[in-house]
Amino acid sequence: MTWVSRRCTVAAEELVMATTESHPEIREAVRKLCARFPGPYWRALDRERAYPTEFVNALTEAGWLSILIPEEYGGAGLGISAACAVLEEIHRSGANGAACHAQMYTMGTLLRHGSVEQKARYLPKIARGELRLQAFGVTEPTSGTDTTRIQTFAKRGGDKYVVNGSKIWISRAEHSDLMVLLCRTSPRDDTGKTSDGMSVLLVDMREAKGNGLTIKPVRTMLNHATTELFFDNLEVPVDNLIGREGAGFKYILDGMNAERILIASECIGDGRFFVDRAAAYAKDRSVFGGPIGENQGVQFPIARAHVQVTAASLMVDHAAQLYDAGQPCGSEANMAKMTASEASWYAADVCLQTHGGFGFAEEYDIERKFRETRLYQVAPISTNLILSHVATHVLGMPKSF
Ligand SMILES: Cc1cc2nc3c(=O)[nH]c(=O)nc-3n(C[C@H](O)[C@H](O)[C@H](O)COP(=O)(O)OP(=O)(O)OC[C@H]3O[C@@H](n4cnc5c(N)ncnc54)[C@H](O)[C@@H]3O)c2cc1C
Numbered sequence: 193m194t195w196v197s198r199r200c201t202v203a204a205e206e207l208v209m210a211t212t213e214s215h216p217e218i219r220e221a222v223r224k225l226c227a228r229f230p231g232p233y234w235r236a237l238d239r240e241r242a243y244p245t246e247f248v249n250a251l252t253e254a255g256w257l258s259i260l261i262p263e264e265y266g267g268a269g270l271g272i273s274a275a276c277a278v279l280e281e282i283h284r285s286g287a288n289g290a291a292c293h294a295q296m297y298t299m300g301t302l303l304r305h306g307s308v309e310q311k312a313r314y315l316p317k318i319a320r321g322e323l324r325l326q327a328f329g330v331t332e333p334t335s336g337t338d339t340t341r342i343q344t345f346a347k348r349g350g351d352k353y354v355v356n357g358s359k360i361w362i363s364r365a366e367h368s369d370l371m372v373l374l375c376r377t378s379p380r381d382d383t384g385k386t387s388d389g390m391s392v393l394l395v396d397m398r399e400a401k402g403n404g405l406t407i408k409p410v411r412t413m414l415n416h417a418t419t420e421l422f423f424d425n426l427e428v429p430v431d432n433l434i435g436r437e438g439a440g441f442k443y444i445l446d447g448m449n450a451e452r453i454l455i456a457s458e459c460i461g462d463g464r465f466f467v468d469r470a471a472a473y474a475k476d477r478s479v480f481g482g483p484i485g486e487n488q489g490v491q492f493p494i495a496r497a498h499v500q501v502t503a504a505s506l507m508v509d510h511a512a513q514l515y516d517a518g519q520p521c522g523s524e525a526n527m528a529k530m531t532a533s534e535a536s537w538y539a540a541d542v543c544l545q546t547h548g549g550f551g552f553a554e555e556y557d558i559e560r561k562f563r564e565t566r567l568y569q570v571a572p573i574s575t576n577l578i579l580s581h582v583a584t585h586v587l588g589m590p591k592s593f
Pocket residue numbers: 327328329330331335336337338360361362363364412416418567570571572573574575576577580592593
């Protein structure tokens with residue numbers, strides 16, 4: 193062994209120690225559960241754009257979707273880093289947690305800002321999986337990322353709000369009993385700050401459907417159960433207002449750090465899936481009389497993808513640690529999401545290239561995961577908006593909007 197290769201081996205051992213995966217027992221249990229839902233299960237659903245009911249039921253029964261709910265309400269009361277381990281393993285297995293990841297964190301708006309009565313009424317049932325709170329209605333067709341310009345309006349009359357307007361890209365709305373909905377309760381021009389005058393309502397979808405709420409599925413390039421919503425004089429009891437009227441934008445922002453960190457961990461899982469599959473295929477596939485992986489032109493991109501996924505995972509761990517310690521982590525959560533989504537996308541591209549023509553075949557699951565992981569550079573927040581946050585809030589450069 194040469195000095196250089198010995199140095200590299202030592203460094204690699206140190207790196208493995210530094211990046212030892214957290215929550216090994218959680219990871220092991222989630223891996224076992226996911227092994228019951230292999231590629232053919234996901235492929236069949238993808239073809240039909242169907243919802244993975246059996247997979248979501250299995251996660252619910254095992255308690256994985258309620259791990260962030262405090263023990264007093266029947267959850268496991270664990271931190272976000274434990275939830276990250278769950279989602280990373282789901283994605284590393286080739287599955288997709290997007291069908292239900294919001295069941296983990298959407299309840300945070302209720303937990304942090306709901307009344308004592310609301311929490312007692314809903315959280316234990318959410319923890320038991322009897323109530324699904326996994327729809328989150330913010331985005332609108334005309335306002336896009338500029339949330340202060342949403343137009344869905346809730347007008348108060350007596351003990352009810354009457355809601356009119358529409359939302360787009362509202363995922364899992366057909367598979368949710370409750371929805372956290374952001375609407376205007378005062379016109380934008382009547383408020384001192386443009387972010388004032390928005391409120392959060394907890395909408396009971398079971399009562400709303402057909403009584404003022406219409407849900408229209410939107411078929412996309414991936415199996416994501418996303419929809420468009422139309423509100424036509426939908427009545428919502430005033431009791432379902434979360435927190436203070438007019439302060440809803442802040443409540444929604446409060447939940448975004450958790451969402452970004454958790455979705456970043458899904459990207460890490462995707463990235464590891466692609467690196468694992470690419471390395472295995474490169475060792476196995478033989479052309480020109482030897483494995484394709486002996487060519488550095490094939491090796492190096494896979495090694496680079498591994499480096500990028502590993503670096504991104506450290507950023508996700510850092511953001512999760514800050515979050516669990518109750519420290520401010522907005523910039524870290526954003527940067528982790530951006531780095532992880534870019535690392536998983538690079539790994540996806542490399543994995544596809546490594547597989548050559550077979551990467552395009554459905555049965556390898558590469559093309560499906562390739563489509564799935566692309567979403568995370570757009571949702572829940574697009575890369576440009578993260579760069580804008582870093583440029584202005586972290587680096588102090590002038591604002592462009
Ligand atoms: C499959 C899917 C599921 C989704 N699920 C949900 C959900 O459950 N609930 C929900 O509320 N929303 C959901 N979304 C919406 C998602 O959060 C938005 O699509 C995303 O935030 C981008 O908003 P937009 O599509 O309106 O893009 P736009 O705001 O129209 O932006 C378009 C492009 O322009 C760029 N851009 C815009 N403004 C600027 C600027 N000032 N400077 C530089 N670049 C800019 C953006 O980065 C983006 O690339 C989902 C979206 C998808 C596709």
